Amino acid sequence: MIRSRFLRSSLLVLTTAIALSCSEYSPTAPTIQAPAQAQDGLLSGLLGLVTNLLGTVLRVITFQYDPNGIPVNAVKWTGTHLNQTRSVSAYIGQNGGTLALPSSDFTITFPSGALSQTTLITIVSDGTGYVSYDMKPHGLTFAKPVTVTQRLQNTAVYGTSLALKAAGAYFPQDPTNLSGTIDALEIESTTIFSSKNDGKADVETWSLNHFSRYMLASD
Numbered sequence: 001m002i003r004s005r006f007l008r009s010s011l012l013v014l015t016t017a018i019a020l021s022c023s024e025y026s027p028t029a030p031t032i033q034a035p036a037q038a039q040d041g042l043l044s045g046l047l048g049l050v051t052n053l054l055g056t057v058l059r060v061i062t063f064q065y066d067p068n069g070i071p072v073n074a075v076k077w078t079g080t081h082l083n084q085t086r087s088v089s090a091y092i093g094q095n096g097g098t099l100a101l102p103s104s105d106f107t108i109t110f111p112s113g114a115l116s117q118t119t120l121i122t123i124v125s126d127g128t129g130y131v132s133y134d135m136k137p138h139g140l141t142f143a144k145p146v147t148v149t150q151r152l153q154n155t156a157v158y159g160t161s162l163a164l165k166a167a168g169a170y171f172p173q174d175p176t177n178l179s180g181t182i183d184a185l186e187i188e189s190t191t192i193f194s195s196k197n198d199g200k201a202d203v204e205t206w207s208l209n210h211f212s213r214y215m216l217a218s219d
Contacts, residue, residue: 055194058201061167062189069183072169072217074130076156085127093118101125105151106133114142130178131155132215140211145189148206150216159200162218164192168206169217184217 064070077083088099094117096110104125119140126132131150148168157163169184188206195202206214 054203055196055199057191058194059164059192060190061165061187061192063207064187065185067185069185070169070187071181072184072187072219073181074132074175074178075162075166075216075218076129077131078154078156078158081129081154083127083129085125087122087124089120089122091118092121099123104131104133105154107149108135109147109149110142111144111146114144114146116143126178126215128178130215132178132213134174134213135208135211138212142209145207145209148208148214149203150206151203153195153202155216157216157218158202163201166190166192166201166204166216166218168204168208168214171213171215174213178215182217187217188214 082103086101086103088101090097090099092099092110092115094113094115096112096114098107098109099121100107101123106123106125108121108123110121119137122136124134124136126134150168152158152163152166155163155166157166167190168188170186170188171182172185175182188208190207191205192201193203193205194200208214
């Protein structure tokens with residue numbers, strides 16, 4: 001059991017490290033997936049380097065679901081962040097892949113086996129000043145969880161106590177107003193990592209089982 005937990009934790013950190021290293025990759029057209037054997041070789045080769053790429057785990061927020069709504073507050077970008085709608089699209093197949101929105105400090109990684117068939121994936125960021133994303137196709141479910149990696153350094157919670165309370169939140173429909181308290185249907189499993197430079201909460205991952213609308217939210 002301990003070995004199994006260690007392996008799962010190592011793979012989560014590894015996925016985050018790979019996503020961060022690919023943060024400048026923004027595919028806009030169909031891509032050819034690497035063979036599974038080649039991907040496995042890449043993973044095993046990088047496993048020993050993971051601890052040099054990330055800080056420590058500061059907090060793990062467990063999955064929550066409430067059909068009556070979970071009150072949260074949408075997290076804003078800092079005043080220096082350029083607020084505009086951004087999007088990225090690519091075909092992801094059974095071998096998996098990664099998409100990124102570098103200007104939103106966002107990546108999403110699909111493990112091998114998450115999708116049963118090649119699917120056009122589209123991620124659209126909110127342009128009104130909030131860390132929020134529309135992920136398409138709506139209603140898409142995954143055989144294995146996909147991992148979102150979100151940096152916090154350009155968000156309003158960075159360097160505050162709220163950074164340790166921020167998590168991925170799911171909304172079945174677009175909220176008409178993101179200011180003030182809003183109700184999320186789910187709080188996704190979220191792992192918060194420190195920065196290796198100053199120890200502040202700097203990177204977090206969300207584990208997603210389906211698509212639609214997600215945002216960075218805090219209580």
